[in-house]
Amino acid sequence: MSRAFTFLVNPNSGGGAAPKVVVPLARQLREAGAEVEVSYTSSPAVVPDLVKAAVAAGRVVVSVGGDGMLSSVAGAVVDAGGELAVIPAGRGNDFARMLEVPTDEAGQVALLLEGTPTPVDLLAVTSPGSAPTLVAGSVYAGVDARIAQIVDRSHWLPKALQYPVASVRGLATYRPVELTVEVDGVSSTHRAANVVIANSKYYGKGMAIAPGAVVDDGELDVIVIEAAGRVGLIRSLPKVYDGAHVGLDEVTVLRGTRVTVSGSYAGGGAAVPVGADGEALGDLPASGEPLTVEVRPGAIKILR
Known part of the structure; x- marks a missing residue:
């Protein structure tokens, strides 16, 4: 059974590079039989609702942007009990580098269609007077x-x-x-x-x-x-x-x-x-x- 995806894209990541990354990638996934939904947002406030809806629909959430976008999405995916994929399109892309996410389109398509959901650690940061x-x-x-x-x-x-x-x-x-x-x-x-x-x-x-x-x-x-x-x-x-x-x-x-x-x-x-x-x-x-x-x-x- 083919996977279904919700791409959460920060249009400002990488100086506007993210939309250029996601459009051909989504096209190739659809041609391979996958369902793909794309949402553009630069507001962390709306991310939890978008993630919750995606997970409820049985979709893999795909973070398209930089490390900051990834962290805002990751917490919401944990809360919703979903699965995440990472496509780098920011300035640093350091966590994607750590995960050895392919930088070429063919490699990213293969990762999304064939990759294995693998447990990964996160950091919980608590400042005085605030929630983690x-x-x-x-x-x-x-x-x-x-x-x-x-x-x-x-x-x-x-x-x-x-x-x-x-x-x-x-x-x-x-x-x-x-x-x-x-x-x-x-x-x-x-x-x-x-x-x-x-x-x-x-x-x-x-x-x-x-x-x-x-x-x-x-x-x-x-x-x-x-x-x-x-x-x-x-x-x-x-x-x-x-x-x-x-x-x-x-x-x-x-x-x-x-x-x-x-x-x-x-x-x-x-x-x-x-x-x-x-x-x-x-x-x-x-x-x-x-x-x-x-x-x-x-x-x-x-x-x-």
Whole structure:
């Protein structure tokens, strides 16, 4: 029996690339006998209702966009008890990279028609006073979130240059953060450039920030990059693309199932930004109730 699909497409992803991706893909699936419904939306508020209707109709939900779109869809799919497929069409596409989703049309058609629903972990992120938010790839605080803010304002640059330019600009102006990190009850303090809590090894458009991360091992990889000189951080940036940075003395790697983080910039000032899968997630608590990230093992079934 052929599968049925509901494509949820963010028309703004990848500078408008998503619709160009989905139209020929949907045509090929229909020619192969599959039922395909396509909904375009850039509003996370309407995603739960669209997902609920798709799952009730027995359709596989297909996220077409970037990592932010994927995370907004994934939580709704979990709540509805459905199955998800991922088609990359954003700027970073890091979770799709982690899942080894084909980048060619023929490969994507084969994945959708023949892929096996496979349990994959998600992250549950809780900020003080708010309900948990499900995230697919990673949560980060410090210079990484600052870089993401710069990327969001860099649409005038070619897509290939947005992350590299933002990385250099963010590192050149970064401030150290006084962090308290607790992993499964064991606490440590750091004067750091940033902290990343990862389910996927990739973020920032292909940076292997957590090279040991696996999306179905029931654990989180925590990467703390200690504060260093701006020039040193910029020079070490290329190491992040192949994961070699974890061998540096300035990098601490921790693993566990529950992580809490709090902190503030050394010397005070503005709150430290927090991001998740390319989207802003508020500010890091300086004291009191911390930011909490917990792994949800096998929370969602994704075609692989």
